Amino acid sequence: MIQHITVIGSGTMGNGIAHTFAQYGFHVSLVDLHEKALSNALTTIEKNLDRQIQKSILIAEEKTAILSRIKTFTRLEEAVVHTHFVIEAATEQTPIKLDLFQTLDQLCPPETILASNTSSISITKLAAVTNRPDKVIGMHFMNPVPVMKLVEVIRGYASSDEVTDTVMALARQLEKIPVAVQDYPGFIANRILMPMINEAIYSLYEGVAGIHEIDTVMKLGMSHPMGPLQLADFIGLDVCLAILKVLQEGFGNPKYAPCPLLVNMVAAKQLGIKTEIGFYDYRKDPKDLIVAPRFTT
Numbered sequence: 001m002i003q004h005i006t007v008i009g010s011g012t013m014g015n016g017i018a019h020t021f022a023q024y025g026f027h028v029s030l031v032d033l034h035e036k037a038l039s040n041a042l043t044t045i046e047k048n049l050d051r052q053i054q055k056s057i058l059i060a061e062e063k064t065a066i067l068s069r070i071k072t073f074t075r076l077e078e079a080v081v082h083t084h085f086v087i088e089a090a091t092e093q094t095p096i097k098l099d100l101f102q103t104l105d106q107l108c109p110p111e112t113i114l115a116s117n118t119s120s121i122s123i124t125k126l127a128a129v130t131n132r133p134d135k136v137i138g139m140h141f142m143n144p145v146p147v148m149k150l151v152e153v154i155r156g157y158a159s160s161d162e163v164t165d166t167v168m169a170l171a172r173q174l175e176k177i178p179v180a181v182q183d184y185p186g187f188i189a190n191r192i193l194m195p196m197i198n199e200a201i202y203s204l205y206e207g208v209a210g211i212h213e214i215d216t217v218m219k220l221g222m223s224h225p226m227g228p229l230q231l232a233d234f235i236g237l238d239v240c241l242a243i244l245k246v247l248q249e250g251f252g253n254p255k256y257a258p259c260p261l262l263v264n265m266v267a268a269k270q271l272g273i274k275t276e277i278g279f280y281d282y283r284k285d286p287k288d289l290i291v292a293p294r295f296t297t
């Protein structure tokens, strides 16, 4: 029975995943390379728990218990000794993840399931560097994790039925709705979402319309809760670029080529909310959607 889980990477997704598992009674080891990333994650989790209390999703007494179930580590070998389930949510770069899966395979008990929260990297490739490819699987949460119901469960070429069933059940334990998909570039969510975001950026780049206009068309016209440019800021422009490259390379189809404007913004480290500036400027009030100075004329 899964009781102890390890989350690797305490950034945007890792803190949400740790929060959610701890909320549902699991003991969580949260690992990052940097102490600062871990302390930021704990601050974010605390803030988000307070928000859940304000919205009566949780009662105040639960907060201390949830926080007490999360332990932080900078050394992977200390975090995973007794773990039943690992979910990797480190930076979206293939070499980082390949290295992590190889190391995890050596460090974790043989029955431990190794899952990745990757948005687009091949689960089959990650499984192939381990000696337990049947126990490697994708568990793709949506952002913000404590709020979003969907979990895409990605079956690698060798993922077993038993492991797939375990991960589907685990998602349901977190009151999420799991959907099983096969392992092809971008899976379902990002194969459809990223071309839409890229097309929105191309529309801006080609001067078809401004940032507010593009987002307003998609919000009001398609009933999307957020426009594609705002959503790109929310996801992180570096993450969007990395996923588009995986789609472009994986399918060998130029239709996925990232817009040069996206490439430039990532090079300039204007990555969206995480750097406080992307298509919008979040340096004042993050709720005020002010177009970033670069785009105002």
Ligand code: NAD
Binding pocket: 008, 009, 010, 011, 012, 013, 014, 031, 032, 033, 034, 037, 088, 089, 090, 091, 092, 093, 096, 100, 117, 118, 119, 120, 140, 141, 142, 143, 234, 235, 236, 239
């Ligand atoms: P992020 O950049 O916010 O955080 C990544 C964290 O991983 C950083 O704190 C970094 O220090 C840490 N890290 C890097 N290498 C590490 C290692 N070897 N060991 C331990 N920690 C390490 O990234 P994110 O947005 O949280 O994305 C994490 C994963 O989740 C990626 O695979 C991404 O594709 C996926 N994802 C992201 C979103 C999103 O909306 N941002 C949504 C779904 C899935």
